[in-house]
Amino acid sequence: MSEGVQPDVATTQSNSSVFPVTFDHSEVNENASTLTLPSFPVLPPYFMLLYYLTVAIRITAIPVSFLGLVSNPINMAVFSKQMNSDTVSVSLFGMAISDFFVCLSTFLGASADFPVIEKFFLLQLSIEPRDFWYMATAFPNLHFGRITLTISTFITLERCLCVAMPLKVKMIFTSKRCKIIMFISFLVNLLQMLPYYFTYSFTPRFYPPLNRSIYRYMSKPGYEDVIKYRGPFVLSFFYVQFSLIIICTAILIVVLNRKRAWRKSVTTASVGQSSNQVSSKELKVIKMMVMVSSLFIACNLPTTVLYMAVEADSRINFEGTSKHLYDAIGYVSAMLLTINSSVNIFIYYFNSSSYHERFNQMFGIKGKEIGSKSSDANKN
Numbered sequence: 001m002s003e004g005v006q007p008d009v010a011t012t013q014s015n016s017s018v019f020p021v022t023f024d025h026s027e028v029n030e031n032a033s034t035l036t037l038p039s040f041p042v043l044p045p046y047f048m049l050l051y052y053l054t055v056a057i058r059i060t061a062i063p064v065s066f067l068g069l070v071s072n073p074i075n076m077a078v079f080s081k082q083m084n085s086d087t088v089s090v091s092l093f094g095m096a097i098s099d100f101f102v103c104l105s106t107f108l109g110a111s112a113d114f115p116v117i118e119k120f121f122l123l124q125l126s127i128e129p130r131d132f133w134y135m136a137t138a139f140p141n142l143h144f145g146r147i148t149l150t151i152s153t154f155i156t157l158e159r160c161l162c163v164a165m166p167l168k169v170k171m172i173f174t175s176k177r178c179k180i181i182m183f184i185s186f187l188v189n190l191l192q193m194l195p196y197y198f199t200y201s202f203t204p205r206f207y208p209p210l211n212r213s214i215y216r217y218m219s220k221p222g223y224e225d226v227i228k229y230r231g232p233f234v235l236s237f238f239y240v241q242f243s244l245i246i247i248c249t250a251i252l253i254v255v256l257n258r259k260r261a262w263r264k265s266v267t268t269a270s271v272g273q274s275s276n277q278v279s280s281k282e283l284k285v286i287k288m289m290v291m292v293s294s295l296f297i298a299c300n301l302p303t304t305v306l307y308m309a310v311e312a313d314s315r316i317n318f319e320g321t322s323k324h325l326y327d328a329i330g331y332v333s334a335m336l337l338t339i340n341s342s343v344n345i346f347i348y349y350f351n352s353s354s355y356h357e358r359f360n361q362m363f364g365i366k367g368k369e370i371g372s373k374s375s376d377a378n379k380n
Helices: 045-080 087-111 115-124 129-164 166-172 175-191 194-198 223-265 273-312 323-342 344-351 353-363 373-377
Strands: 200-207 212-219
Touching: 045 087, 045 323, 045 344, 045 353, 087 129, 087 175, 087 323, 087 344, 115 129, 129 166, 129 175, 129 194, 129 212, 129 223, 129 273, 129 323, 194 200, 223 273, 273 323, 273 344, 323 344, 344 353
Parallel strands: none
Antiparallel strands: 200 212
């Protein structure tokens, strides 16, 4: 199970990477040329359906995360050229960094279950492969996802404040201050990983199939205290941020619709061409951010539902009676989070004239400009 969907209910016996599998290595032969996986027990049709769903998602996760590994560096390159003059570009640059590492951890975790990789870790390194990849990818996947959440919350909140009091917001949220906010967002969220690594360690344990010890990760004394005191705070902060994104996105949608209605109702020349241009810029910025935040909300709903289900019913966990359902929801959640971190490039390209122009310049593409000439004012 992805740590991204089990933030503070992890177990000391989990055998998962970002995209886990539930079978073990009971038929590993040190002298064998290939890694022989054990046969699966006969499961009810409901469990088999969930199993095939998780396998399909694991396979799909590799190309989707690879798309994010390609698209997010492009986003960084484009937004880096606009950071000094545009605060939104600063935030989107930071989001591109966090999205890149979400996709990287997903790609490594989804690729970790290939037999050749498992055999190398077991026979050459004497390390349980899924334990290693769980520590190496699941925790970073979770916390870089939280960075994306923090930045998305900041962007939507800043856009709402900009609509309510644009002059004051532009004075408060300067480019330099936004860079500081991005740095703090990364620092605080990444520091939250340290308790996990301090409360886990790789310990040699006898492994009968190989007739020798291999390293497994086990929790240290104090792990339960870390989860007990840290868990409620982290989850509460998650709920607050997610709620803020929903509320601010709803406000932006209302503002967007009102401005569209206002523009349609304006027919007199006294309004002036400049007013129309300013309105057009605001509409384009709001529209793009509404699309980005709406995608984020849709892709994070399963994760939120799973958090609530785990809190409401103790049987829903990766070792309880609802293990298969928990795994399936976790796979879907991890896949949707990866999609959210991979496809923003299309929203930027088709909704921002400045992004479209710089993208085409980078790759030598000659294409028609998006929107009207007035859209050149959009620097997002």
